[in-house]
Amino acid sequence: MNQLINVTLKVNGTEVSRPVEPRTHLIDFLRNELALTGSHAGCEHGVCGACTVLVDGEIVRGCLTLACQLDGADVVTVEGLTESGAIADLQTAFHLRNALQCGYCTPGMLVAATAILGQQPPATREEIREHLSGNYCRCTGYEAIVDAIEETAKARAAGRALAQEGA
């Protein structure tokens, strides 16, 4: 039962190789093996969304994915998104809108939001709410979170529209 599987994957642009126990979830691999503690382990059965990360560019639950399944995968966490500046505008909007209280759900909210920020036309409030239905905020600060994402989505869409006009 103490089988170890060797996996090699890219995390935030850096290749890492580790032997992992089959039962190790991606979220625990990131937090415990790689000390990437930005992503949070919340409910551990796929309900709360605090562990949301990107695998091959798509949002997934870190608690419902086994690390041993991800040989060759490209994983990006909230650390990768923030350090590259990819969501600097979203972070600013969260800050200005006070879109976090205890902050536990915030990394999952930020990563989940990335999946709809690029939409043209920008996602409506209704679409944002639906998209975030799998991310719980137990401080119940949803209004401000939706505000921040809506504002960022609109700003990005407008920026792209302006660039297209310029071209």
Next chain:
Amino acid sequence: MKAPPFAYRRASSVADACALLDAHGGSARILAGGQSLIPSLNLRLSQPELLIDISQLAELRGIRVSATEMIIGALTRHADIERSAEVRARFPALADAARQIAHPAIRNRGTIGGSIALADPAAEWPAAALAFDMRFTAVSTQGERSIAATEFFKGLYETALLPGEVLRSIHVPLPAAAQRAAFGELTRRSGDYAIAGAFVTASVTGGWLGGTRAAFFGVATRPLLAARAMRALDGSAGDAAAVAAARAHLEADLDPIADLYNSRATKLHLAGVLLARLVARLAAPGG
């Protein structure tokens, strides 16, 4: 919680997965998208000794259309079905249903084959399979066989799959020109399992319903066709009287089990509400 320890093998092909299943008997489970299996491990509701990972088998993925059917590979994800232009064009009700399955992050990993092989009584795809008269292809070291959806769902999480069989593909007959379909479900919160849900299909000719199929989920220990209600709708215009007659049969057709929030009576009532809404959509001019 954390999953209990288990061994792990990555299958190199469907044949390899079948051979591994044969070698390890009932102590092994197939791991596809893992969006139901891994929670059940985390909650320690199941403790397999071995997981056979098929998630990287490209041969099991994808949607194609033949002259008579749409063939969906078992590993095709809910998100793939949600985004498929082919599905949207030919089976809009299936595209609508895909969007109601859990949440985007789950739909990016969960698969249609996993959902069907698990046979959760509150899941969308098993009921869709009944309403659209789908067939499934299962493979084992003994060969392959085709199983009708109507013969597949035996009971609570119980299917016609035999030990050693892997679900390979889902076959959806292409709709005749007059076929219409509607899907709906009632949930407490977006993404929750449905309190009650249904797919209704029928051929609508000159306003008259024929060959009606109404498949329900969340209202029994398995997905069910509401046979008496279907007969009551056939030959009608889907009008209020026909719907009322059909609804009166649901108590005999379905067998809801109360959950934390909804009594048996509530679930039966909601199934009737859904039936009325979906038939109205089917029967609407241009619907």
